[in-house]
Amino acid sequence: MQTIRAITLDLDDTLWPFAPIGARIEQTLHAWFETHSAETARMFPPAAMQTLREQVVEAHPDLAHDMTRLRKLTIERALKDSGADVALAADAYAQFFMVRNQIEFYAGAREALETLAAHLPLCSLSNGNADLDAIGIGHLFVSRVGAREFGAAKPDPRIFHHACSLLGEAPENVLHIGDDLAADVHGAQAAGMPVCWIHPAPRQAGVADYQFDSLADFADAFVRARSKDA
Template identity: 45%
Template sequence: MLDISKIRAITLDLDDTLWPIAPVITRAEDVLAQWLDAQAPGAAAIFRHPEQRAAVREAVVQSRPDLGHDLSAIRRESIRLALQQAQEDTDLAEPAFDVFFVERMRVQLYDDAGPALALLAAHYPLVAVSNGNADVHKVGLGQFFRHALSAREFGHAKPDARIFHAGASAVGVEASEVLHVGDDMSLDVLGALEAGMQTVWLNRTDHAWHHAAQPHATVTDLMELCNLLGLEA
């Protein structure tokens, strides 16, 4: 059960917690393929084919385990490999990634996310802790967060306890004084539990819980979290 009296800060996941990520990535990949059509049609064909696109990404993941925490680098190197396979100019990898990244920052918040962030930020310091490559400032949410930690910049990804502990340190509190909120059972909930935090599982789609360890609470949206914490607009 959640002990609200101990909470001095909140860390939040981003993708699939504040916005759905699948439509964002689908649109960004379409925009990337359209850009490549004119610049490198061979690579564009690879990215338009889901199995070929997945195979290129997997080849990068397997050959560059050092990039496992950095989704931007994996994406950039996937573009570079597709260009190489198509015998096209690999120097296009950087501008192509820039095209993808701009579109990746165009997110559509869940309806509850904006009002809930405003309410949460009025009562607690908020820290974004994400394995993804979204930038809270570029997506228009920077005003709500005291700090933002990404696996790409930090060098370690959830569920590694170090990134959770860094989130606590960023606002000067102990891990036991932090509530972590996220949608992923393993990366968010189990990772934060292992790091010594209280956790809330954001279960928007009625998934079943599959682990022995339990979150301190489960909510279906972020306004339900605000209500659980006793916050009022």
């Protein structure tokens, strides 16, 4: 492997699958509304809530980088449209955030993360709103970059450059690892960074510097390469 001095790392669908989290979020919110705002639950069952969220996203293109604000706006809109007290939104969002951070790592992903953190400084680089401390892995990262806080989302090269600056390294010496072809692979390449694309086989020649089925597979290959070079 080429000289790598630091790593930026995507979170959702790289360390853990997001789909089951999303499903639990909608179920939990609906159950919460059934208890605290029955009319909201009646008007906005999970499918209707998803449609409402899509409408809110479409109405606020300026907030495309801020998943937290979009979620809060959706909750507030559901409460308002159903004639409920919008002040309930804070408690509803708290329920969302609790479930949002109840994740299940891909097999070997947490161990791989610990292995990589022992060798190189890591910076999380995410468009989402996972809380690394709530999940229990915050100590493995020397820095964190979120689209909401930065003000722009991947694949904007600026967010990658910001992460590199926090790591104190030039982009060509920072490997980005992620699952999304547009946001992660193309974004990192536009920023002048090497990239590892985490996705199931078959491989696609020339798409990324490295391709692996999982973070665990990458970490194994990385450690072997380091041992050979030592």
